[in-house]
Amino acid sequence: MVKQYLCIAGLILSVFVSGCAGIGDSKDIKIGGNLEMTGSTASYGQSMSNGIKLALKEVNSSGGVLGKQVTFTVADNKSEPSESANAVTKLITQDHVSLILGAAASSNTIAAAQIAADNKVPFITPFSTNPKVTVNDGKLNDFAFRVCFIDPFQGTVMGQFATKTLKVKKAAIFIDNSADYSKGLAQYFEESFVKNGGEIIAKEAYLQKDQDFKATLTKIKASNPDVLFIPGYYEEVGKIIKQAREIGFTIPIIGGDGWDSTKLVDIAGPDALNNTYFSNHYATDAKTPEIVKFIEAYKQEYGQVPDAPAVLGYDAAYMAIDAIKRANSADPLKIKDALVTTAGLQLVTGNISLDENHNPIKSAVVIEFKDGKQVYKETINP
Structure with missing residues (x-):
């Protein structure tokens, strides 16, 4: 009986919080950011925040949405799953946001996903590529959405790139055992690499915040691989x-979109990054009108070239604005319903339609480092 009362109380709280997040008599539309502003992946959260703020500045300068200005409140998840859960709880219960953007790291997003769903507030992750963000244990999270591609596709892309473009046969994998992102991406890379005729001859692991990798790297080197795959985040990867x-x-070293940070070159050094490649969401040297316009605006606002988290934060903000416009409301449930039907939305990283699992159907690019500069290598389509 006590359990039943607790369930009823939880439902009442959920409805109350959801109702508070609606547009009501508010003079603005509230969007929250669950972002890594400090901690080991702070570069992602800071870039995402910049991209989101730039998008919302443009929106507000053009008159806002539904005749109202859009406000953006950031809660720092400190690059930790437990803090991510706290951040989302704060945004919903204290700040009464209608929608949440973030987090960046898959582990942080997964930790907060159920809280958002329980309170019926939708979220869009710009950068979390693990499939469990939207579908966990075979169940779709109705309130979870993303603008980035997912790891099964990203891992397949790099498996194909290694075998067909680099033409290598033997791979070693160095996994971040503390990150869902890294473990998932490693799995899909291995499947793709083996399917295309390659062999995984070594698999080793590390943990976030490790500093000395030479002993494990020496062990990997002794297995004589043709390529090393590191599906990690920029701090350790560098x-x-x-x-x-x-x-x-001296062999090629390859990885995923977690490499893309302005900090990577500072950590690894430009020379060390020669003969390295990673999958990404866009190429800064591409010349599409959307990319050129975005990069010019971002550089004018922040004085630097935007990385992938920045452009995905920008795209996520515009996906949110599109949903609010089509919902003709800032009510979270109506926004959620509008997000489900997102189709043919032209963003900087491509024309996006969401599939039945709330994942975008879009291409990936492979980026090569040359003397510390990112250079477009090739595009791989779904």
Whole structure:
């Protein structure tokens, strides 16, 4: 009986919070950001925040949405799953937002996903590529959406790139065992690489905040791979690549979109990054009208070239605005329903339609580092 009362109380709280987040008599439309502003992946959250703020500045300068200005409140998840859950709870219960953008890291987004769903507030993650963000244990989270491609596609892209473009046969994988993102991406890369005739000859692991990787890298080097796949985040990836080159690794080193940070070159050094490649959401040297316009606006606002988290934050904000316009409301449930039907939306990273699992159907690009500069290598379509 006590359990039943608790369930009823939870439902009442959920409805109350959802109702508070609606447009009501508010003079503005409230969007929240669950972002990594500090901690080990702070570069992602800071870039995403910049991209989101730029998009909303443009929207508000053009008259806002539904005759109202859009406000953006950021809660710092400190790059930790438990803090991500706290951040989303704060945005919903204290700030009464209608929609949440974030988080960046898949582990942080997964940790907060059920809280958003329980309170019936939709969220769009710009950068979390693990499939469990939207579908966990076979169940679709009705309130979870994203603008980025997912790891099964990203892993397949890099498996194909390694075998067909680099034409390598033997791969080693170095996994971040503390990140859902890294473990998932490693799985799909391995499946793709083996399917295309390759062999995984070594698999090793590290943890976030590790500093010295040379002993494990020496072990990997002894297995004589043709390529090293590191599906990790920029902080550790930069140190791994730097130390790998220091012990004589000359083979190609490849990875996923978690590499894309303005900090990576600072950590690894431009020379060490030569002969490295990673999958990404857009190429800064592409010349589409959307990319050129966005980069010019971002550079004018922040004085630097935007990385993938920045452009995806920008795209996520515009996906949110599109849904609010089509819902003709800032009510979270109506926004959720509008997000489900997102189709043919032209964003900087491509023309986006969401599939039945709330994932966008879009291409990936492979980026090569040359003397510390990112250079477009090729596009791989779904």
